[in-house]
Amino acid sequence: MNVSVEQAAEILKRGGIVAIPTETVYGLAADACNEEAVLRVFAAKKRPASNPLICHLPDTESVERYAASVPSWVSQFWPGPLTVLLSHKGNLAPSVTAGSSYCAFRVPHHTTAQRLLRLVNTPLCAPSANTSGRVSPVNAQMVEHDLGPRIDGILDGGPCSVGVESTIVEPAGESEVYILRPGGVTREDLERAGITVLPGGNKKAPGQSASHYAPRVPLLLLSLPPETRAEIFPYNPARTLALTFGASAGMGSVEWNLAPDGNLENAARALYDSFDRAAEMDIDLIVAQDPPKEGIGTALHDRLRRAATYLGFLDRGTLRAMNREGSLV
Ligand code: TXA
Numbered sequence: 001m002n003v004s005v006e007q008a009a010e011i012l013k014r015g016g017i018v019a020i021p022t023e024t025v026y027g028l029a030a031d032a033c034n035e036e037a038v039l040r041v042f043a044a045k046k047r048p049a050s051n052p053l054i055c056h057l058p059d060t061e062s063v064e065r066y067a068a069s070v071p072s073w074v075s076q077f078w079p080g081p082l083t084v085l086l087s088h089k090g091n092l093a094p095s096v097t098a099g100s101s102y103c104a105f106r107v108p109h110h111t112t113a114q115r116l117l118r119l120v121n122t123p124l125c126a127p128s129a130n131t132s133g134r135v136s137p138v139n140a141q142m143v144e145h146d147l148g149p150r151i152d153g154i155l156d157g158g159p160c161s162v163g164v165e166s167t168i169v170e171p172a173g174e175s176e177v178y179i180l181r182p183g184g185v186t187r188e189d190l191e192r193a194g195i196t197v198l199p200g201g202n203k204k205a206p207g208q209s210a211s212h213y214a215p216r217v218p219l220l221l222l223s224l225p226p227e228t229r230a231e232i233f234p235y236n237p238a239r240t241l242a243l244t245f246g247a248s249a250g251m252g253s254v255e256w257n258l259a260p261d262g263n264l265e266n267a268a269r270a271l272y273d274s275f276d277r278a279a280e281m282d283i284d285l286i287v288a289q290d291p292p293k294e295g296i297g298t299a300l301h302d303r304l305r306r307a308a309t310y311l312g313f314l315d316r317g318t319l320r321a322m323n324r325e326g327s328l329v
């Protein structure tokens with residue numbers, strides 16, 4: 001059911017759960033200070049209680065009411081697709097953080113999300129608005145198909161402009177961070193702002209299991225040189241959808257080139273929607289090229305690797321595929 005911003009605010013204040021637009025993906029929101037409402041989010045998503053939720057607020061000042069301290073450099077990225085893991089003050093519903101002393105805070109820049117956050121005047125916890133293990137929705141129709149009857153409303157804010165989830169960072173010092181999840185703010189963006197990105201990370205973001213981003217059709221991710229000839233592919237091209245990012249390899253009879261001009265931001269915007277549309281097609285396999293690992297390409301690579309049923313590579317001119325357990329198939 002579609003609701004207006006005002007209706008969404010009313011439902012949320014009464015403890016309901018509403019899907020809301022952000023620039024990254026749609027979130028399933030609840031009042032983060034209302035434990036019962038938060039538990040309804042976990043139930044609707046079938047999300048394990050051990051996997052904490054991101055808290056959304058309209059600006060840095062409001063984050064300061066819930067976070068013990070906020071590094072000054074975040075103002076360069078907020079509002080925007082950056083989530084920062086910070087010690088919290090204990091004034092949020094306990095399930096939001098799954099009992100952790102850290103909370104993931106985010107200030108989205110989507111105009112509708114901003115209006116809603118100001119109207120409700122309470123932090124909104126919002127994980128991606130999908131059943132656990134499914135692809136994150138990037139438009140209101142995807143939310144409706146997946147969660148429709150299980151939630152109290154959908155606030156339609158149009159298609160998401162970034163299309164992959166926010167970057168999650170964990171501060172490690174004054175101006176040093178670990179990247180726990182690559183996303184809309186790139187490593188290059190952080191470095192340009194004088195932030196040092198450290199390798200690895202102390203805390204794991206618990207909800208990043210491999211299968212988390214999988215489309216409903218098996219996906220084979222190929223790391224092959226662009227000059228690879230189509231003849232080496234053993235699968236039936238008529239039953240295959242090829243997803244490419246720039247160079248075309250003639251891999252399937254239907255090919256969706258998500259970055260024909262090399263613009264990976266367009267590809268990020270289109271990726272989850274293409275997974276969704278592929279599920280409606282009569283095909284056996286999605287074969288995806290590995291996008292260049294630079295800028296937002298790092299986030300695309302990360303999501304494709306998690307989405308992949310098989311990883312393909314060239315072994316002396318022969319294509320081989322490995323499953324998640326590392327066995328050749
Ligand atoms: O772009 C986004 O971040 C979207 C929009 C709706 O804001 N949200 C989103 O939420 O992607 P979700 O729940 O699908 O992914 C959040 C990730 C999960 O992997 C979760 O485990 C991690 O953030 N996370 C949340 N709170 C955390 C905490 N307190 N400590 C460690 N990891 C946390």
Ligand code: MG
Pocket residue numbers: 127128136
């Ligand atoms: Mg998610």
